[in-house]
Amino acid sequence: MLFLVAALLLLGMVMGTVAHTPLPVTLVAAGLIAVWLVIFAIRERHGRRRQTSAH
Structure with a gap:
């Protein structure tokens, strides 16, 4: 429950920051962030394939 409250507070801070920044910056x-998440997902998928094929 405390984790949920902290996550909601953090989300509120981030959304408040986004509301005050210009649209191009946002x-x-x-x-x-999207590019970083795609790269992360590709690296995770590639790492899991390598790990499972060795076993």
Whole structure:
């Protein structure tokens, strides 16, 4: 429950920050986060394939 409250507070802070930044800055930041998440997902998938094939 405490984790949920902390997550909601953090989300509120982030959304408040996004509301005060210009739209192009927000879109660039969102794009960078999306690229980072895609790279992370590819690396995780590649790492799991290598690990399971060795066993």
